[in-house]
Amino acid sequence: MDGFLLSRADRTVQTTGTRRLYSDVTSASRALRRNEAELIAGALPFDPERPVALAQPEEIVVTDGPWKPPEDLPDLPPVRVAAQIPLPRVHVARVRSLVERLELDEFDKVVAARRVALEADDPIDPLALAARMIDRHPDAATYALDLSAAGERFWGHTLVGASPELLVSVRGDTVTCRPLAGTAARDDDPVADEWAGEQLLASAKNLAEHAFVTSWIRARLAPLCSDLDIPATPELTSTPDVWHLATPITGTLRDPHTDALTVAAALHPTPAVAGTPTEAALATIRAVEGDRRFYGGAVGWCDAGGDGDWLVAIRCAELSSDGLRAVAWAGGGIVAGSDPHAELDETTAKLRTLLGTLGL
Numbered sequence: 001m002d003g004f005l006l007s008r009a010d011r012t013v014q015t016t017g018t019r020r021l022y023s024d025v026t027s028a029s030r031a032l033r034r035n036e037a038e039l040i041a042g043a044l045p046f047d048p049e050r051p052v053a054l055a056q057p058e059e060i061v062v063t064d065g066p067w068k069p070p071e072d073l074p075d076l077p078p079v080r081v082a083a084q085i086p087l088p089r090v091h092v093a094r095v096r097s098l099v100e101r102l103e104l105d106e107f108d109k110v111v112a113a114r115r116v117a118l119e120a121d122d123p124i125d126p127l128a129l130a131a132r133m134i135d136r137h138p139d140a141a142t143y144a145l146d147l148s149a150a151g152e153r154f155w156g157h158t159l160v161g162a163s164p165e166l167l168v169s170v171r172g173d174t175v176t177c178r179p180l181a182g183t184a185a186r187d188d189d190p191v192a193d194e195w196a197g198e199q200l201l202a203s204a205k206n207l208a209e210h211a212f213v214t215s216w217i218r219a220r221l222a223p224l225c226s227d228l229d230i231p232a233t234p235e236l237t238s239t240p241d242v243w244h245l246a247t248p249i250t251g252t253l254r255d256p257h258t259d260a261l262t263v264a265a266a267l268h269p270t271p272a273v274a275g276t277p278t279e280a281a282l283a284t285i286r287a288v289e290g291d292r293r294f295y296g297g298a299v300g301w302c303d304a305g306g307d308g309d310w311l312v313a314i315r316c317a318e319l320s321s322d323g324l325r326a327v328a329w330a331g332g333g334i335v336a337g338s339d340p341h342a343e344l345d346e347t348t349a350k351l352r353t354l355l356g357t358l359g360l
C-alpha cells in the first residue's frame with residue numbers, strides 16, 4: 001500500500017505518494033510552519049528513540065464522514081495463528097513479576113503487551129482489512145498506512161487498526177484528548193454486559209489505573225494549554241469487544257501556532273500505553289518485550305494551519321510487504337492489585353478487534 005488513510009466518523013484523510021520524508025517531529029513541524037508542506041501524515045513509533053514514519057504526500061483527499069471504500073477491494077484470505085509471543089503462560093508470569101516490582105516502588109504503572117503472529121494463504125490487502133474494520137467498529141478511528149518512511153526494517157510494511165483512543169485533535173486553538181485506561185470484556189448477555197460496565201466504573205483498581213493517565217496528561221498539557229478542562233472522574237465507553245474508562249479533555253493553546261504534531265509528540269507515550277514514571281516504564285518494556293515498533297505509537301496527520309488528528313496506535317497489526325504475514329498486539333495497564341490471569345484475558349479481548357475482523 002502506498003499512502004495513508006485515517007477514517008473518523010466526521011472526517012477522512014487519505015493520501016498517496018511521497019514528496020518528502022522527515023526524520024523527526026521537529027523537522028516535520030518546521031516544514032509545516034514554513035508552508036513547505038500542506039499536510040504531513042504518518043506515525044510515531046511506540047519508543048520515542050526509534051525512527052518516525054512521517055511524510056509529505058503527493059496527493060491529499062479530505063472528505064466529510066467515514067471512508068467510503070471502493071467496491072473492488074479483494075476479499076480477506078483465510079488466516080491462521082502461527083505463534084503467540086510470548087506464550088500466554090509466560091505473559092501471566094511477566095505480569096506477576098511486574099506486580100512484584102510495582103510493590104517495590106520501581107514504577108507506579110507499566111503496560112504489559114503481547115503479540116500474535118498470523119499467516120495468510122493469500123495476501124491480506126491493507127485497505128480491504130481497513131474497510132472491514134470500519135464495518136465492525138464504526139465508532140473507532142480506522143487507519144491503514146505505509147510504514148516504509150521509518151527505514152529498511154519497515155519497507156513495504158503497513159499498519160492497520162481501529163483505535164478507540166484519541167491522543168489529540170487540534171482545531172484552531174482548541175485541543176481535545178480522550179484518553180482511555182481501565183477495561184472490562186463485553187458480555188453476550190445484556191444484563192451481564194451492563195453489570196460488567198457498572199463494575200468497571202466502580203473499580204478502585206481501574207480508576208487508579210485511569211488517574212495515572214489523566215494526571216500525566218494534565219502535567220504535559222499545562223505548559224501548552226490554558227483553560228484545561230479535565231473532569232475529575234472518567235465516563236464509561238465501549239467498543240464491540242470491551243468497556244473502557246474514558247476522560248474527555250479540552251484546552252486552549254497558549255500559542256495558537258503550536259501544531260497538532262507537536263502536541264501529539266509532547267503527549268506520547270502516555271501512561272495508557274507505557275506507564276509512569278515514563279522513563280522507568282519505557283526501560284522496563286524495552287527489557288521485557290523488546291521493540292514494539294508502531295504498536296502503542298501514534299497515527300495521524302497535521303496540516304500547515306496546525307490542525308490535525310492523532311490516534312493512539314492500538315487494536316492494530318503490522319502486515320509484511322507481501323501481505324502474507326501479520327503481527328497483532330494488545331496490552332494492558334498493570335498497577336498494584338492487577339490480577340495476572342485477568343490481564344491475560346484483557347489482552348485476549350482487545351486482540352479480538354483485529355483477529356475477529358480476520359475471522360479468527
Ligand SMILES: C=C(O[C@H]1C=CC=C(C(=O)O)[C@@H]1O)C(=O)O
Pocket residue numbers: 111113165180181182183244271272273314315329330331332333350
Ligand atoms: C494498550 C492498550 O489499550 C490501552 C487503551 C485502553 C485501555 C487500556 C487498559 O485498560 O489497559 C490501555 O491503556 C491496547 O489495546 O493494546
